[in-house]
Amino acid sequence: xxxxxxxxxxxxxDEEHLFSVEQITAMLLTKLKETAENNLKKPxxxxxxxxxxxxxxxxxxxxxxxxxxxxxNCLRLMNDMTAGKELFL
Numbered sequence: 001x002x003x004x005x006x007x008x009x010x011x012x013x014d015e016e017h018l019f020s021v022e023q024i025t026a027m028l029l030t031k032l033k034e035t036a037e038n039n040l041k042k043p044x045x046x047x048x049x050x051x052x053x054x055x056x057x058x059x060x061x062x063x064x065x066x067x068x069x070x071x072x073n074c075l076r077l078m079n080d081m082t083a084g085k086e087l088f089l
Contacts, residue, residue, distance in 0.1 A: 025066035033070060046073045050083035 001007040019027075035086045036044045051063055060077050067074040078086075 022062050022065045022069065025063060026069040029066055029070045029072060033072060044072070046075050048076045048078055048083075049074055050078045050080045053081055055077040 001020060006021050008021070008024055010017050010019065033044050033047075047067065048073070049063055049067060053062060055063075063077060064074055
């Protein structure tokens with residue numbers, strides 16, 4: 001990538017495209033958002049996202065950037081182990 005970041009090359013419709021990690025993560029979040037909206041029958045604007053506890057500040061920022069690309073207001077990034085624990089309390 002021009003900014004020195006990591007990129008992912010994919011072939012789509014016989015063309016090579018280069019996507020940033022944030023763009024790929026945003027694609028995943030878009031699908032999750034659509035699934036949630038279809039099940040809830042209402043728009044989803046806020047979210048809490050769990051990330052691995054070993055994620056660096058830069059990796060966490062990348063996830064927040066991806067959420068912003070999708071139009072999600074990430075209320076909190078939560079360590080995955082904490083999120084799992086909260087599920088059972």
